[in-house]
Amino acid sequence: MIAHINIGSNIGDRHALIGRAVAAVCSRFPGARVSRAVESEPWGFESDNAFVNVGMMIDCDLHPESLLSVLLEIERGVGGG
DSSP: OEEEEEEEEOSSSHHHHHHHHHHHHHHHSTTOEEOOOEEEOOOSSOOSSOEEEEEEEEEOOOOHHHHHHHHHHHHHHHTOO
């Protein structure tokens, strides 16, 4: 299965957090592809901090719920949750 995910941060050292998350995803899913970083204003809520976002494309054999569990574990590991 090919999965497209977004990784974003608007708190702390946003670029460092994104870098750690991307490295963790690439470690778990070799061959993952990463977009360039894009900065965007928050939408749907108020915040003084802009987001840094990257898109990733990963190839995996996991069921969607299992993939979500792996990604949430990565998020917790890099300090995002």
